[in-house]
Structure formats: C-alpha cells, structure tokens
Amino acid sequence: MSIRVRFAPSPTGDLHVGGARTALFNWLMARKHGGTFVLRVEDTDGARNTAEAAAGILKGMRWLGLDWDEGPDVGGDCGPYFQSQRKDLYDAYFKKLEDAGRVYAEHDGAMRFKFSRTAITVHDLVCGDVTFAPTEEPDMTIRRPDGSYIFHFVNVVDDIEMRISHVIRGEDHLSNTWKHIDLFNAFGATAPTYAHIPLILNPDGTKMSKRDEGSAIEHSYMNAGFLPDAVFNYLCMLGWTPKAESEKLSRTELTALFDADAIHSSNAKFDLKKAQWFNAQYLRELSPTELLNHAKPFLTAKGLAWTDDAMAAAAVHSVREKVSLLTELPEWAHYFFREDFPFEADVVTKLKAKPENAVLLKVASDQLTQAAEWTEQSVHDAVEAAAKALSVKPGAMMPLLRFALSGQSRGPGVTTIAHLIGKEKTQARIQRALSNVLGT
RNA sequence: GACCCCUUCGUCUAGCGGUUAGGACACAUCCCUUUCACGGAUGCGACACGAGUUCGAUUCUCGUAGGGGUCGCCA
Numbered sequence: 001m002s003i004r005v006r007f008a009p010s011p012t013g014d015l016h017v018g019g020a021r022t023a024l025f026n027w028l029m030a031r032k033h034g035g036t037f038v039l040r041v042e043d044t045d046g047a048r049n050t051a052e053a054a055a056g057i058l059k060g061m062r063w064l065g066l067d068w069d070e071g072p073d074v075g076g077d078c079g080p081y082f083q084s085q086r087k088d089l090y091d092a093y094f095k096k097l098e099d100a101g102r103v104y105a106e107h108d109g110a111m112r113f114k115f116s117r118t119a120i121t122v123h124d125l126v127c128g129d130v131t132f133a134p135t136e137e138p139d140m141t142i143r144r145p146d147g148s149y150i151f152h153f154v155n156v157v158d159d160i161e162m163r164i165s166h167v168i169r170g171e172d173h174l175s176n177t178w179k180h181i182d183l184f185n186a187f188g189a190t191a192p193t194y195a196h197i198p199l200i201l202n203p204d205g206t207k208m209s210k211r212d213e214g215s216a217i218e219h220s221y222m223n224a225g226f227l228p229d230a231v232f233n234y235l236c237m238l239g240w241t242p243k244a245e246s247e248k249l250s251r252t253e254l255t256a257l258f259d260a261d262a263i264h265s266s267n268a269k270f271d272l273k274k275a276q277w278f279n280a281q282y283l284r285e286l287s288p289t290e291l292l293n294h295a296k297p298f299l300t301a302k303g304l305a306w307t308d309d310a311m312a313a314a315a316v317h318s319v320r321e322k323v324s325l326l327t328e329l330p331e332w333a334h335y336f337f338r339e340d341f342p343f344e345a346d347v348v349t350k351l352k353a354k355p356e357n358a359v360l361l362k363v364a365s366d367q368l369t370q371a372a373e374w375t376e377q378s379v380h381d382a383v384e385a386a387a388k389a390l391s392v393k394p395g396a397m398m399p400l401l402r403f404a405l406s407g408q409s410r411g412p413g414v415t416t417i418a419h420l421i422g423k424e425k426t427q428a429r430i431q432r433a434l435s436n437v438l439g440t
Numbered sequence: 441g442a443c444c445c446c447u448u449c450g451u452c453u454a455g456c457g458g459u460u461a462g463g464a465c466a467c468a469u470c471c472c473u474u475u476c477a478c479g480g481a482u483g484c485g486a487c488a489c490g491a492g493u494u495c496g497a498u499u500c501u502c503g504u505a506g507g508g509g510u511c512g513c514c515a
Contacts (some may be wrong), residue, residue, distance in 0.1 A: 010515045045514060110513050127445065136442080137511060144513045151515045175444050175510035196445085198508090203451075205507065234452095237464090241453060247464060264453085266446045267508060274452065274465045284478080321478045332476090383474095398474035410476035 003035025004165045007061075007068070008155065010042045011053035014216040015060035017270065018170060018200045018208060021235040025197060026168045027066045028236075028258040038162055039071030043084045044154055054082075060217040064228050065251065070162075078162040083154050090149045093157045093187065094142075102186050109145035112138075113153070116185065120178040125195035125260045127171075132178040140179060152176065156183040164192050168260065171196040171267075195260045198239045198267045205269060214272050225298060225326030227286075230279040238268040248281055280324035288313035291320060295329050302330035304337040312337070314420055318412040335406045336420060339428070343407040343437060351403050351437050358438045360400055363390055365430045374423045376415040383414070404433035 007023040009015070015023075030037035039061070043049040058072060070076025080086060094111070097103045102114045121131040142153035159167065174196040184191040202208050214220045221231050229251070237247055241264075242257035249257070286294065292313035299316075306312040315336035322332050335341040351357055367386040371378045383401065387394045401414045405426060411417065418426045434440050 008515085012515075042515065048514070106513085108513085122444095130444065132443075135511095141513050146513090148513090150513065155515085170509095171445065172509055173515090198446080201508075207508075237452065239452090245463095247452085264446095268453090269451060271451050271465065277465055280478095319477090322476065393474090395474045402475065408475090412476085414474065 002165070003030060003033040004038060004163050005029050005035060005168060006038035006040050006159070006162060006164050007066075008040045008042045008158075008169075009057050010045070010048075011050060011057060012045070012048045013053055013056075013210050014218055015057045016208070016210065016215050017217065017220075017235065018215075019057075020060065020064060020066075020217050020231075021200065021238060022169055022197065023061060023066050024064065024232065024235055025195075025240075025258075025260070025263070027068075028255055029166060029168060029260060030069070031255045032258045035165070036069045037067075038076070038078070038164070039068035039081060040158060040162065041072060041082045041084075042151065042155065043082055044149060044151065046084070046148070049084075056218060060222070063222055064217070064232055083158065086154070086158070087147075087149075089161060090154055090157055093160075094149070094153075097142075097186060100186065103142070104139075106141070110141050111143040112140060113142045113183065113186070114139050115179070116182050120181050122174070122177045122181065122194055124174070124177075125166075125193060126198075126263045126265050127174065127196055130174065135178070152179055152183065156180050156187070159192055160184070160187060160189045166195060166260070167192045168195040168197060171199055171265075195263060197263050198265060200238055201267050201269045203269055203271065208270065214270055214275070225328065226275070226279050227282045227294060227326070230282040231275065233282075234275045234278045237274075238270070239264045248278065276324040280321075283323065283326070284320055286317075286320070288317035291316050295326055298326045299330055299333075299337070302334065304330060304334055306337055311420065318416050318420065322411075332411065335408065336417075339425065341407045343403070343433075344409060347403045347407060347409050348437055350409070351400065351433065357400055358434060358440045360386070360390060360392065360397055361404060361430055361434055361438075364397055364401060365427060365434075368418075368423070368426060368430075371423070374419065376413075376419045379415040379418045379426075401430070404430045 005026040007019075007026050009019055009023075027037050029035065039058075041054055043054065054072075061068070068074060070078060071081045094103070097113065103111050104114065105111055115135055115137070117134045119131055119133055121129050123129055140152060141150060143149050177194060177196070181191045200208055202212050208215050210216065217231075232251060233249060233254070236242070236249075236254055240262060242249060242254065243262075244253065244257060283291070289309075292309065295316050299312075315333050316329055319329065319332040323329055364383055364386040367382040367389070368379065371382045383397050384394050387397045398414045399409075402408065402411060402417070405414065405417050405421065421429070
C-alpha cells in the first residue's frame with residue numbers, strides 16, 4: 001500500500017507554527033517513504049473562510065519548502081482539493097448513510113449521524129491504543145439545514161476518496177477520532193493509521209493562539225528575518241528527537257531519520273531563543289551571495305541600496321556572526337552602503353575624549369595614503385606603521401579608525417571594513433570624522 | 441461535570457530496572473581578542489507527589505496533584 005498523507009488546513013487565518021509542524025511531519029512522512037503529500041483545503045465554513053487566508057497558508061508552506069504533490073495549483077487525480085467544490089461527492093456519501101439508516105433529521109433540517117455506540121479503539125502511532133467506551137454523547141450533526149456539510153463528515157469522506165493511508169494531525173483531534181472511525185465503519189471503509197502529535201504551547205504553558213508571539217509563520221518568521229531551513233529544523237525538534245548526534249540537521253537528514261513512531265506524546269513549549277539560535281547557525285553557513293539574496297528585502301526596507309552585488313555580499317557576510325536574524329543585518333552593516341551614516345553618541349564622546357585622537361587619525365590617514373595596494377594586510381600594515389611612528393599600540397589606533405569608518409563602536413575587524421569600502425572612502429571618512437566630529 | 445492525552449534541569453530533550461541521570465538552548469564565569477561577536481572551557485540546574493512490584497526504581501502498576509485537549513449546525 002502506498003503512503004498517502006495530507007495536510008488539511010482550514011483557511012480561517014494565517015499559517016501557524018502548530019499547523020506548519022503538522023504539515024512538516026506529513027511532508028517528512030511522504031518524502032521518507034516515497035509517498036504522496038496531498039494538500040486539501042477544508043473550506044466548508046463559508047462564514048469564516050477567506051481566499052486571502054488560503055493564499056497565505058500556501059505562501060507559508062512554499063516558504064518552508066513544503067511542496068505538495070496533489071492539491072491547489074498542482075492538481076491531481078483526487079481533486080478538486082477545495083472542499084467547497086466537492087458537494088456532489090458529499091451528497092453521494094450522505095446518501096449511503098441515509099440508505100443504511102444511519103442519519104436522521106432534526107426539526108430544523110439539520111442531519112445527524114447515528115453513532116454505533118460500541119467501544120472504539122484508536123490505534124495511534126504516537127499514543128498507542130486508545131479505547132473509547134460506548135459514548136453517551138448526542139449523535140453528531142454532519143449536515144447543516146442549508147445542505148452544507150460539517151468537518152467530521154467531509155474529513156472522513158475525503159480521506160476515503162483521496163485514499164489517505166496515514167493521518168498525522170494535532171492531538172486536539174484525538175478525542176474526536178472515534179467519531180471518525182465510526183464513520184469509516186459506516187461506509188465500510190478501513191480507517192487510516194493515525195498519529196496524533198503533541199501540541200505546541202506558549203512559553204507559559206497556555207495554548208498558542210493566533211495573537212501569540214512566535215505563532216504566525218509569515219509575521220513571526222518570514223518577516224522577522226528567519227531562514228526557512230532554520231524554522232524547518234527547529235519545528236522538527238518540538239516533539240520529535242531524531243536519533244542523531246546533532247540537533248542541527250538538513251532536510252535530507254531529517255527526511256532519512258523521520259519516524260512517526262518516535263514522535264513524543266507530550267506537549268512542548270515554544271522557545272523563541274532556541275529558534276533564533278538555529279537561525280544564527282544557518283545564517284553563518286550561507287555563502288556571501290546566498291546571504292545577500294536572503295538579506296535583500298530587509299536591506300532595502302531600511303533604505304539601503306547598492307550597485308555592486310559582490311561588495312554588498314561581502315559587506316553582509318562580514319557581519320554574519322553578529323546577528324541571529326536577517327532583520328538585524330541593516331543596523332550592523334548600514335555604513336557599508338552609505339556615506340552619511342550617523343555616529344553613535346558614545347562614539348562621539350570617545351573620539352572627543354582625548355585631544356591626541358585627532359593626531360592619531362591624521363597619522364593613520366597619512367600611512368594609509370601611502371599604501372601601494374589595498375588589501376586587508378596592507379591596511380593592517382599601514383595602521384601598524386602609524387602606531388609605531390607615534391609610539392602607541394595598534395590597539396589604541398584601531399578603535400578610533402573604527403569610529404571614523406563606521407560611526408559604530410562594534411563591528412567587524414577595522415581592516416575588513418577599510419578593505420571593503422576601499423581606499424578613497426576610507427580616506428574620506430577619516431577626513432569627515434576629523435572635521436565634523438573633532439572639528440579639526 | 442464526563443472522557444482522552446501528558447508529567448526528567450527555566451526550555452527542548454536522552455534514558456527504555458542497577459548511570460557520578462547525558463546533551464542542546466538560555467544564564468554565569470574564564471580563555472581567545474583592536475570592538476562586538478564567533479569559538480573553546482567551566483559552572484548553574486531536573487526525575488511532580490504517594491503507595492506498591494522488585495534485591496534494586498527516573499524507568500513497571502495504581503492512586504493523587506498539576507498541565508493540556510475534547511465533549512459545536514468551528515475545523
């Protein structure tokens with residue numbers, strides 16, 4: 001039997017970490033076994049669903065690299081993949097239930113499914129066998145008076161029609177799963193294998209909802225400067241521990257290691273700091289070009305522009321280990337992109353602190369002018385020569401140059417900055433610091 | 441209220457009857473260092489509680505407490 005899994009979001013809002021991880025585990029399951037990953041949009045609630053939400057969910061999944069084999073935009077043999085377009089099918093299945101005498105009408109026309117009221121056991125890859133005693137709950141409504149169908153019913157019908165072999169979903173569905181099995185039985189169909197994965201909670205242990213920090217993929221990750229690979233990796237670690245030496249694993253490794261049986265059964269609290277740590281790890285591995293590509297929107301959003309891609313790439317690359325999020329890049333690298341960068345207040349204070357600072361800068365400038373070539377080494381040699389000429393340590397000279405060249409008290413090596421901006425700008429910036437800040 | 445799931449450092453977790461209870465993030469200190477970081481080292485820090493079973497329980501069983509979930513004409 002081929003592995004067919006699905007992610008079935010309801011387009012009522014943005015893609016959330018919980019949903020994203022559910023999608024991710026399904027994706028991993030399909031990829032690991034060479035199966036099929038189906039994306040099905042459960043938009044049966046006309047009042048709450050929006051096209052924007054559906055588009056947003058697809059966007060988030062694409063960003064995470066969770067490509068689907070069947071579903072919206074890509075089609076497939078079991079379409080359409082929007083439940084709002086499958087009414088005829090549901091009507092046909094409803095008829096089967098009717099013929100079997102398993103449904104009856106309420107006074108207002110709503111239709112209920114008659115439970116079998118037998119003990120039902122859910123065989124779950126994560127939770128083991130969970131048996132529910134014959135229920136005392138009222139029969140469940142599966143069709144509204146207006147003829148539209150309800151979640152439990154369409155979910156089961158589609159899982160049958162789409163030949164879903166494994167249902168990996170949030171643990172919040174476990175308590176209702178016996179109802180689904182009751183329905184599968186009523187249709188004479190075999191229920192899929194279930195795997196109810198633990199929920200992701202807020203740091204304070206409460207249920208994560210749309211408004212909570214770190215919950216929305218687009219807002220908290222895409223726009224917050226995370227790399228998709230890092231989020232992918234971090235989400236995997238919430239509720240599942242691959243048997244590997246490191247926690248930092250590529251998609252390929254994660255796919256090879258994936259094992260639904262090994263998913264935990266206890267909820268996990270979300271830790272933004274650790275997610276950022278993963279991001280920092282991935283950020284540092286990027287080549288200058290890759291880093292620039294990821295950084296572009298964040299740089300331009302801050303008004304930074306450039307014409308030389310190689311230079312811009314080298315610039316962001318030079319500060320890559322200072323940041324853990326792409327959004328932090330502009331504040332660390334802005335002076336590589338503009339000449340009118342501001343001077344930090346304490347930088348001005350430190351420059352003005354000692355009268356001889358102006359002399360140090362002038363001598364350094366003179367030595368730099370004489371440099372025949374412009375490499376990090378030659379810049380370093382020039383600064384050293386200047387220090388020697390004044391009988392001070394290079395360590396006294398470097399900070400001043402840093403202030404002059406970047407307006408910042410922290411950053412990459414001074415020689416790296418000077419080399420990257422070039423000889424002319426280095427000279428000009430020293431002159432500007434001398435005249436504008438020190439007034440000489 | 442009924443039913444279901446869960447319970448190891450602050451957080452994510454390893455552990456599957458005998459361990460100095462291991463790792464990662466965070467935090468602290470030190471080293472490295474022209475700054476900030478990176479990196480390296482060290483430290484801090486946990487088996488919810490109570491009964492059993494057993495020669496021996498973090499590990500197995502039951503109970504209690506706590507957390508989460510479900511019981512919709514939401515999904």
